[in-house]
Amino acid sequence: MGYYNYQQGLIYHRLKEQSGWNSHLRNCRSFITRSLYLAKPSIVTVLGSGWLLDLPLKEIAEQVRQVNLVDIVHPPDVKKQITVFPNVTLREEDITGGLIGEIWSIAGKRLFFNKLKSLDAIRIREYSPQYDPGMVISLNLLTQLETLPLKLLRKKSAIEEEYYVKLRKKIQESHLNFLGKHMSLLITDISEIVTLSSGEKHEIRSVLTEIPCGMHEEEWTWHFDLNDSDYYRKKSVFKVSAKLFDKGLGDNNTNR
Numbered sequence: 133m134g135y136y137n138y139q140q141g142l143i144y145h146r147l148k149e150q151s152g153w154n155s156h157l158r159n160c161r162s163f164i165t166r167s168l169y170l171a172k173p174s175i176v177t178v179l180g181s182g183w184l185l186d187l188p189l190k191e192i193a194e195q196v197r198q199v200n201l202v203d204i205v206h207p208p209d210v211k212k213q214i215t216v217f218p219n220v221t222l223r224e225e226d227i228t229g230g231l232i233g234e235i236w237s238i239a240g241k242r243l244f245f246n247k248l249k250s251l252d253a254i255r256i257r258e259y260s261p262q263y264d265p266g267m268v269i270s271l272n273l274l275t276q277l278e279t280l281p282l283k284l285l286r287k288k289s290a291i292e293e294e295y296y297v298k299l300r301k302k303i304q305e306s307h308l309n310f311l312g313k314h315m316s317l318l319i320t321d322i323s324e325i326v327t328l329s330s331g332e333k334h335e336i337r338s339v340l341t342e343i344p345c346g347m348h349e350e351e352w353t354w355h356f357d358l359n360d361s362d363y364y365r366k367k368s369v370f371k372v373s374a375k376l377f378d379k380g381l382g383d384n385n386t387n388r
Contacts, residue, residue, distance in 0.1 A: 153185075156354040156372065160186035160319055163350055164269065167317050167376040168195055170348060175266025177202060179227050179259075180273030184210055186319075187271060193217045200265065202227060228277050229257035229306065235281045239288040248289035256302045259310050267315045270307065274320040275338040278303045301340040308341065316377045318343070321354065321370035328366055338370070346375030 165188050168176070174197045178187060181201035193199050199220045201210075206222050214220045226232045234255065239248050278300045285296070311318060322339045354370040 157186045159352045161188040163374045165191055173267035177265035178269045180271045193220055227259050229259040242288040251295050256306045258306050269317045271319055304341045315379050319374045322373045323371045325369050346377050348376040350374045
């Protein structure tokens with residue numbers, strides 16, 4: 133599916149875009165630290181822990197009894213970093229609830245002359261950890277769950293764009309439903325603002341469903357891609373939303 137390469141690509145992009153990413157990473161870490169002070173959990177589970185760039189792991193490990201770091205694969209450097217924290221556990225799991233394996237089994241081995249004609253067979257299941265996750269942190273993950281599965285589907289199928297949009301929305305809704313069952317913290321991009329070399333700007337929504345109001349909220353801009361990253365000298369910034377939810381977030385009023 134390309135998850136190893138995707139993870140390497142993220143760290144290379146971060147090194148290239150240091151000045152643009154630094155404020156976003158600081159904002160993530162600061163919001164998490166303040167939220168832990170408010171919530172005072174004994175167990176914390178981080179979904180999408182990645183390279184730990186946006187996670188104040190030391191501060192969390194010092195405050196709680198158990199920390200679970202969950203991702204589809206953990207970088208070797210992270211495996212070394214966590215050895216100094218006896219209460220930190222790495223868990224390699226499919227946070228999509230099995231969608232990755234299902235899409236691979238349905239579409240992975242298809243060829244050009246045998247393209248998938250429908251997405252109806254794809255079932256969206258909710259992530260279900262076999263342990264007490266305590267407080268759940270979804271860290272720059274909500275809009276990334278769909279990235280590589282949809283990349284594969286676009287290669288292996290002949291389906292109109294509207295069906296991909298529906299699938300993306302279902303994936304995001306499933307993730308939010310899981311968060312709604314726990315005290316949780318969500319940090320996610322909600323839209324991308326693209327500036328072309330002509331100065332023309334376009335805003336593209338990345339979150340396609342409703343996000344409930346939180347008991348504590350912040351927003352900021354992530355300068356994701358400002359260093360002329362492609363042939364057309366396109367620059368991208370993300371609008372980011374950070375929210376702390378009490379258990380039962382689905383009962384709150386919603387906004388985008």
